[in-house]
Amino acid sequence: EPEVTQTPSHQVTQMGQEVILRCVPISNHLYFYWYRQILGQKVEFLVSFYNNEISEKSEIFDDQFSVERPDGSNFTLKIRSTKLEDSAMYFCASSRGQGREETQYFGPGTRLLVL
Amino acid sequence: KNEVEQSPQNLTAQEGEFITINCSYSVGISALHWLQQHPGGGIVSLFMLSSGKKKHGRLIATINIQEKHSSLHITASHPRDSAVYICAVQNRDDKIIFGKGTRLHILP
Numbered sequence A: 001e002p003e004v005t006q007t008p009s010h011q012v013t014q015m016g017q018e019v020i021l022r023c024v025p026i027s028n029h030l031y032f033y034w035y036r037q038i039l040g041q042k043v044e045f046l047v048s049f050y051n052n053e054i055s056e057k058s059e060i061f062d063d064q065f066s067v068e069r070p071d072g073s074n075f076t077l078k079i080r081s082t083k084l085e086d087s088a089m090y091f092c093a094s095s096r097g098q099g100r101e102e103t104q105y106f107g108p109g110t111r112l113l114v115l
Numbered sequence B: 001k002n003e004v005e006q007s008p009q010n011l012t013a014q015e016g017e018f019i020t021i022n023c024s025y026s027v028g029i030s031a032l033h034w035l036q037q038h039p040g041g042g043i044v045s046l047f048m049l050s051s052g053k054k055k056h057g058r059l060i061a062t063i064n065i066q067e068k069h070s071s072l073h074i075t076a077s078h079p080r081d082s083a084v085y086i087c088a089v090q091n092r093d094d095k096i097i098f099g100k101g102t103r104l105h106i107l108p
Helices: none
Strands: A005-007 A010-013 A019-024 A031-037 A044-050 A053-057 A065-068 A075-079 A088-095 A110-114 B004-007 B010-014 B019-025 B029-037 B043-049 B052-056 B059-064 B069-074 B083-091 B096-098 B102-107
Touching: A005 A088, A010 A019, A019 A031, A019 A088, A019 A110, A031 B096, A044 A065, A044 A075, A044 B096, A075 A088, B004 B083, B010 B019, B019 B029, B019 B083, B019 B102, B029 B069, B043 B052, B043 B059, B043 B069, B043 B083, B069 B083
Parallel strands: A010 A110, B010 B102
Antiparallel strands: A005 A019, A019 A075, A031 A044, A031 A088, A044 A053, A065 A075, A088 A110, B004 B019, B019 B069, B029 B043, B029 B083, B052 B059, B059 B069, B083 B096, B083 B102
């Protein structure tokens, strides 16, 4: 069964460093998403992406975040200058379409720790 | 006020028991998701539903749109069902809003 994959599974970085989290969505999917879950808290929406542009973003998704689909398969989340509070689990998801019958498929997540 | 409320927050039960987890929401939705998050953190989508009832193996999900309420049931629960179960609603802008999750622990 097709699945969303994410790399790396874990990343440790120093505060102020740039990190790139990678996702490979399901191949025929057109909508892509990033979510974040700080330890002990609920999952939060960051951004959605369609047709090579951001379709929606939350207030969390400020100027230090960016997303890109550099080729036909990868979907990346870049954090320009990491802060301690960026430590979280980051989930990528993809869906074929939008609306009531189009489920989002989640990746296994990348656990980011900023020191 | 949280837009998605789950109850209970924590649930411990014996193997074999029938489990019910509830979700209430306050916004207009196009769909509701039930997700499972294992101790390692990965998320698995269990159900997406917009009306009625869906069944997959020992899992059953129901939704009542008028009452803005959904339930997830697990029949013949097993220790491997131990996980956090998350209710999430997809609003009319297709944005997903997550509940805080219900931590389920099934004892052998």
